[in-house]
Amino acid sequence: MLELHTRAVEGFDTVLEARHRALGYHAFLVIHSTRLGPAAGGTRFTAYPGPGAALADALRLAEAMSLKSALAGIGLGGGKAVVRQPPGAFDRRALFRLHGEVIDTLAGRYITAGDVGVSLEDLETIAEATAHVAGRAGGLGDTAPYTALGLVSAMEAVAKARLGRPDLAGLRVAVQGAGKVGSDLCRRLAATGARLIVADRHRARAAAAAGPEGTVAPVDRIHAVEADIFAPCAIGGILTAATAATVGARAIVGAANNQLAGPEVADLLAARGVCYLPDFLANAGGIISGSAGILGYTEPECLERIAAIGRTADEVLAEAERTGETPLAAALRRAHAALAGGTPPGAAR
Numbered sequence: 001m002l003e004l005h006t007r008a009v010e011g012f013d014t015v016l017e018a019r020h021r022a023l024g025y026h027a028f029l030v031i032h033s034t035r036l037g038p039a040a041g042g043t044r045f046t047a048y049p050g051p052g053a054a055l056a057d058a059l060r061l062a063e064a065m066s067l068k069s070a071l072a073g074i075g076l077g078g079g080k081a082v083v084r085q086p087p088g089a090f091d092r093r094a095l096f097r098l099h100g101e102v103i104d105t106l107a108g109r110y111i112t113a114g115d116v117g118v119s120l121e122d123l124e125t126i127a128e129a130t131a132h133v134a135g136r137a138g139g140l141g142d143t144a145p146y147t148a149l150g151l152v153s154a155m156e157a158v159a160k161a162r163l164g165r166p167d168l169a170g171l172r173v174a175v176q177g178a179g180k181v182g183s184d185l186c187r188r189l190a191a192t193g194a195r196l197i198v199a200d201r202h203r204a205r206a207a208a209a210a211g212p213e214g215t216v217a218p219v220d221r222i223h224a225v226e227a228d229i230f231a232p233c234a235i236g237g238i239l240t241a242a243t244a245a246t247v248g249a250r251a252i253v254g255a256a257n258n259q260l261a262g263p264e265v266a267d268l269l270a271a272r273g274v275c276y277l278p279d280f281l282a283n284a285g286g287i288i289s290g291s292a293g294i295l296g297y298t299e300p301e302c303l304e305r306i307a308a309i310g311r312t313a314d315e316v317l318a319e320a321e322r323t324g325e326t327p328l329a330a331a332l333r334r335a336h337a338a339l340a341g342g343t344p345p346g347a348a349r
């Protein structure tokens, strides 16, 4: 039997817990905000140590989606679903179909897509039960190349504003994670003349992404290698007080969501002269391309919105310079102003 419970969490529009014990289904669906549009954000399917950790992840990720879409000015709110991977055997189709039914109870206020652990096939199963699914096969395809394109545009803004360089040529970029985004980013960076240092848990992936001109670094040292830009493209929470103290780059621009273990880490980085460009600004290419179908964007419109990531980064960096605060503080202010109903300057261009 499906059990649905909503709970009140301050600052969040809707927090729905859904459970079907016989199927091993246990999920949290979080709508952070629908102020600017339906709450969009993927479904994550992974094992969590307990329900508290799963809920905390869903809350953090849903809020980050609100900030990301608000800054990108794409008329979407923020949400996220987290489904706990059952410990033993389970019926994957039945589980994702049920997840679709649960999403459908939110009547379009939440639109899902793929995230960690969810395949295109799983999305098709979800879509059997609800129309509120983005990023299915037949759209613009994999979001990773668009995310990587947005990262390059954000890196160019940082190079100009903080590294005194007109472009990325000759800059050393340390890339953590050579998966879908990281490997595509490496290809684009190599084409701009940047020098690559790459680490991945799968060494062969790192070597392939680094190419003959690049180098491979150990996974536990990539954040500390001497570089101009560090690009976290693997996992969240990589920037802790400990790693911030040893970051070897002058700037950080990467794809991973929630890179900071806590907001105070941005201040620690700034105190060391490291420019941290917020992940929710830099990695918006994924949500922009992934939601093109639901928003009715063509590919050229999508590319134009991705190019705007660089312009927003220019403005955030200039504002941070002017006010003496971190780019995180400046970006948060813009995103919150947009969420509060103001028009985000520079958005939707």
Ligand code: NAI
Binding pocket: 116, 143, 144, 145, 147, 176, 177, 178, 179, 180, 181, 182, 199, 200, 201, 202, 205, 219, 233, 234, 235, 236, 255, 256, 257, 283, 285, 286, 287
């Ligand atoms: P992916 O799963 O294709 O790649 C992740 C890579 O990181 C894998 O090659 C994995 O071996 C490696 N890895 C995992 N832990 C590592 C560690 N501790 N050190 C070094 N390497 C490690 O994922 P994808 O799609 O490339 O995404 C990368 C990150 O960017 C994820 O955190 C994702 O949530 C985020 N992101 C992805 C978007 C997309 O469009 N795919 C959009 C926005 C954010």
